[in-house]
Amino acid sequence: MAHVHTIAVLEDNPLQRGRLLDQVDACVRPLLAGDDAFLREFACAEDLAAYVRAGEPLDILLADIVLDSPSAGKAAADGASLAGDCSAADTSPTAIDAVRRLMLAQRGVQVIYVTGYDQYHTRAYETEHACFLVKPVDDGELAFALRRALDRAARGRMEPxxxxxxxxxxxxxxxxxxxxxxxxxxxxxxxxxxxxxxxxxxxxxxxxxxxxxxxxxxxxxxxxxxxxxxxxxxxxxxxxxxxxxxxxxxxxxxxxxxxxxxxx
Incomplete structure (x- = not known):
């Protein structure tokens, strides 16, 4: 049976979000091997949090680490309610915080971080993730990251x-x-x-x-x-x-x- 992979892009810049969605669509199709992909987009972590809390499907998330929109910081704190050991006082507006607090790794979501800031290489390891890409995103590197995420997701679905x-x-x-x-x-x-x-x-x-x-x-x-x-x-x-x-x-x-x- 074909599997439908839900792939989302979290990016607060609309031009960069549209460009990355187009890249994902072009790069992932040759990798699906009979499967299909459904693409979603989120402008802020608050929208992502609402989507996850509603129990909607999500297999792969490409997340811009630095989220400058005002709602992004609120959403990062908001997400603390999903994990009791996290403090709502930490409102750092990064996707790393949102990924950790929404417990995406425990939900089987494969995360690909995307950023223009090299200094987040170390902080990214605070959470489980499939890959780390630097802007501007190269098509070859994106294809590698998506292939790695798809492979990890497939192994995860077969695990006990x-x-x-x-x-x-x-x-x-x-x-x-x-x-x-x-x-x-x-x-x-x-x-x-x-x-x-x-x-x-x-x-x-x-x-x-x-x-x-x-x-x-x-x-x-x-x-x-x-x-x-x-x-x-x-x-x-x-x-x-x-x-x-x-x-x-x-x-x-x-x-x-x-x-x-x-x-x-």
Missing amino acids: LRIRCGFEERIVDPRDIVYIESERRVLNIHTVAEAIRTYGKLADLEGSLPADFVRCHKSFLVNMRYIKAIGQGELRLAQGESVPVSQSRRRQTQEAVRAYARGI
Whole structure:
């Protein structure tokens, strides 16, 4: 199944933002190997923070380190509410602060820093990142950074999941997950051996899963390796269970399952 990579550019200068978006679009297409890319843009860290808090998908972020817009500093402090050990008093208007406070590494987002200031090379290591580019961005270096980010994202989606369950942290192989059901803030992860209950958002977990999973309903993610039949408004699974397919996702789900079946 093709994977759609959401790639965002955070840059407060509109001309530079547009130029970088065009470069990303031109450089990433040859690297996708059948996948697709959806590009987004953010003028300030506040907009990025709102997007992340809403649980929207994000795979790769190209972030200008020095954000001069007034809202950027406010957003960096605002993001502290997402990580209790960070002080809201630190309002340094840099993308490094926003990346750290929004916990993007923990969300599986691959960060590529972009800057015209060499002195941020060391500070960039305060956060996990895929690459560091200096303006003006060279096409060859950008292609290298995007390839590295895509490779890291692919490896991350195949790694075992660490699921907090009560006082334990469970290690779960994504291949063993049959389907995941969301009930408000609770996730019920049904594996071949057991059901694991944890807290979180389905959208956050979705970004950590391999492309074998399809979002067939706002509250359900299904591992396509366990689908035995596509019924009228439902998917029938190998274990005998049925999972609903919403009307709005029916066509997308059917196409994904058929493409997956052809690829086996």
